[in-house]
Amino acid sequence: MNPLVLQASNITPYIDFNPSENRLTISGYSRPENVRDFYIPILNWLEMFSNELKSKILKEEQIHPIEFQFKLVYFNSSSAKFLYDIIIILDQIQKTKVPLSIKWYYDKDDSELREAGEDLSELAQVPFNFVAC
């Protein structure tokens, strides 16, 4: 499956989804002018990734542990809706017995960002590992 890499701008995050490295990262600022246009291709890619993992599980192929990293500095409220959608897809992947962990990075002084991660984790009922930097 082809990786999905989108360079960051001052309103959109860096997307580095490289299945061969077993690590998917979203980092930076997220307040796209058109939030749907930005996030829908990302959700579509993750759905395809999820389907590919499911077929590997059915074929009993070995899957290395996957780490999904949220390294956001800021996201606006409409991005939050799409981050929730991403987490729901990650939850579906976990439920197919794929070893996938979610890490939420935040500045140790930025309690708002940690709380925003806790809210999303609680809302989706998916546990995160919180990493203070």
Added chain:
Amino acid sequence: MEKGEVLINHYGPLSYEEIGFLLNKMTSLLERYNFGITIRKKVYSAMVESLENIYKHQDIIRDSNNYQPKFSLTLENDKIDLSCSNSLLKAKVVPLKERLEKVNQLDKVGLKEFYKEVILRGNVTQKGGAGLGIINIAKVTENKLEFTFDDIDEQYTYFTLRIKVSLQNQNN
């Protein structure tokens, strides 16, 4: 710097680029005056949500240069005030007022629950609005929102939202 000083004052059309410019200006001003990350992030969130609300939801009055979008950021002794105004169709006043009154009635836990409820409802409009902006402003600032609707004509009103970010009891 004297207290009660207007740090940013904008009047005129508001593009997405202009929002970015105003955010950069705010960030460098608050950094220069040594406000910590907590205050800067609260102001940043409130500014993004309120300016994006104007950008997405304003109703521009045709053939008129009056009642353009307005934004100001003022540093007071104990708070940072944000004020933002835009023209709006009167037909939108009732649901907006209801939303503002509802968030003002909720405490921190209630706002969190309301925020979750709206995310789970899952609608994002073509303009990119998820209905979360005002809830998020109240949630982040932990202060009541003040608002007015001033008549322009039969069709339009001038909506003003005033947001307060407290400086006391914060690690600023």
